[in-house]
Amino acid sequence: MQISPPKHLAGFIKHYIFLENSQKNNRNLRLFADGNTGMIISADMHMHDAEGNFLPLSFFYGQPTSYKNLGTEGPFSLLAVVFQPYFFNLLFGIAAKEIRNEIIPAEDIIQDRLAPFQEAMDRKSAPRMLISGLNSFFTHLIASKNNADLWVIQLQQYMLLNKGMASLRMLEHFSGYSERHIERTFQNHIGIAPRKYNSIIRLHHFLSLAKNKAPEQNMAELCYSAGYFDQSHLIRDCKSITGLTPTQYIKTKNKLAVNFIELH
Structure with missing residues (x-):
């Protein structure tokens, strides 16, 4: 279940995703980069990383640059809050590049302020009621924060509009800043370099085209439509971002979210 935030939060939160698994069997999952950071809230999740280390029940995750293999044991329910790319830096004043690829226990950043939401998850409260409470929580947090550099947000939106095809020269012309200043500021606010962000955007544009492709379209046509020079580049x-070839990803049946899939 994917739910959009209210309009006044849309510039900070991309969407909420509620996932529930009632099966007792273990599952192998993969999370990969989509250009955003976020937060996971759960009361009963037994999720571990590829090394077998169990993740906190609730945590923030920094900007991923590739993919993470995860495992779950038994039933679980979780709520993912997918942030706009610059939101973590704005909210907590932490340079986004410092938490790139990191998972941070929520209590390390906001103490026990997520406890009511974890308890609501434990009581199996309706997802929309839980999200309504989170909307109030984030509205209160945002009210006490300074705005992020507006030009960085505008630049990120410009890159999205150009579907990952905005060159550094185009970014310089759009922003009026030098390549070096763009690189440094973008990494502080977004967590990765503009070039890497472009590649993530472009791949997700391809995945969107592949999901909605007409029957007569083939892989080569989709590849060029997404802005790739050739299929080897795609x-x-x-493979770098998802760990799979385009064909393998397209054939993956259980997509919990566009960047969160079950492996078999």
């Missing part, structure tokens, strides 16, 4: 980017 395959290289897709």
